[in-house]
Structure formats: C-alpha cells, structure tokens
Amino acid sequence: MKTLLNKFNKIGVLAVLFAALVITTQSAFKAVGKLDPPANGWYTVTIPSGDPAVESNQVIGSLTTAPPETDENGCARTENSGNVCRVELTFDGSATTVPANVAAAKAPGSHTSVDDTAESPED
Structure with missing residues (x-):
C-alpha cells in the first residue's frame, strides 16, 4: 500500500x-x-458623437488599407472635404498601443506621428 x-x-x-x-x-x-509595437499604416476613424472637426472626437479604429487618392463617393486622400475617415500613423520604437483618437496621436510624447488623413465626401 x-x-x-x-x-x-x-x-x-x-x-x-x-x-x-x-x-x-x-x-x-x-x-x-x-x-x-503597433503597425505603421492607415487606420479607420469614426466619429461616434460630438463635433466631427474636434480631433478628440475622431476615434482611431483598426489598421486598414490605404484609401485611394480620389473617390467622390467614399473615403479619399484628396478632393473630399467631409469628415476624417482614415488616418495614416507612424509609430516610433517606444509606442506600445494605438492612440484612442487623433488628438492623442498628435499629443507631445505620444510616440506617434500623423502623416496624412483621408476624408469622406461632404454630406
């Protein structure tokens, strides 16, 4: 036993x-x-509430494809003057997360640079 x-x-x-x-x-x-670290590239932007021109209301979403140069019916880099719909971000080696919104991405010490934006057609 x-x-x-x-x-x-x-x-x-x-x-x-x-x-x-x-x-x-x-x-x-x-x-x-x-x-x-987060990936450099284009990220979706949504405006769940508030003034769309206020960068703290421009919420950064997921990594996506680059928008076309022009698109009169959708998100594009030039010729549209509506709300921001995508943002191109570059992260330095210290970045650990994607900023919550465009204002946070542009803030000093964010380890992120906003290289370009794309807009939707004006409503």
Missing part, C-alpha cells in the same frame, strides 16, 4: 509541474504579443 501511495505522489507532483509549465508558457506567449 505504501508503494502505491508513493507512486501516486510522484505522479501527482509530475502532473502539477507539467500544469505549471503549460500555464507559464502560455502566459509568456501572451505577454510577448502585448510587447509587439
């Missing part, structure tokens, strides 16, 4: 060590992903 309990103890210790290894490894991979 003592031999059987001794085997269960060894198996139990090995199971706990294996579980700890799996949990630690998974947590480490998630932490490394959080350290990845």
Whole structure:
C-alpha cells in the first residue's frame, strides 16, 4: 500500500509541474504579443458623437488599407472635404498601443506621428 501511495505522489507532483509549465508558457506567449509595437499604416476613424472637426472626437479604429487618392463617393486622400475617415500613423520604437483618437496621436510624447488623413465626401 505504501508503494502505491508513493507512486501516486510522484505522479501527482509530475502532473502539477507539467500544469505549471503549460500555464507559464502560455502566459509568456501572451505577454510577448502585448510587447509587439503597433503597425505603421492607415487606420479607420469614426466619429461616434460630438463635433466631427474636434480631433478628440475622431476615434482611431483598426489598421486598414490605404484609401485611394480620389473617390467622390467614399473615403479619399484628396478632393473630399467631409469628415476624417482614415488616418495614416507612424509609430516610433517606444509606442506600445494605438492612440484612442487623433488628438492623442498628435499629443507631445505620444510616440506617434500623423502623416496624412483621408476624408469622406461632404454630406
């Protein structure tokens, strides 16, 4: 009986060590992903409320494709004079997150530069 309990103890210790290894490894991979800097490029912009001309109301969304140079019916870099619909961001090596809005991206110390914007057609 003592031999059987001794085997269960060894198996139990090995199971706990294996579980700890799996949990630690998974947590480490998630932490490394959080350290990845945001990607340079074009990001969507939405204006959920307030004055669309106020940069703190221009909420930065997800990374997207570059808008066309012109598009009279959609988001474009030139010839449209409506609300901002996309913004091109460049991050320095210290950036860890995408700013919440255009005002935050332009703020001193944000580690982000706003290189260009695109507008939708005027309503």
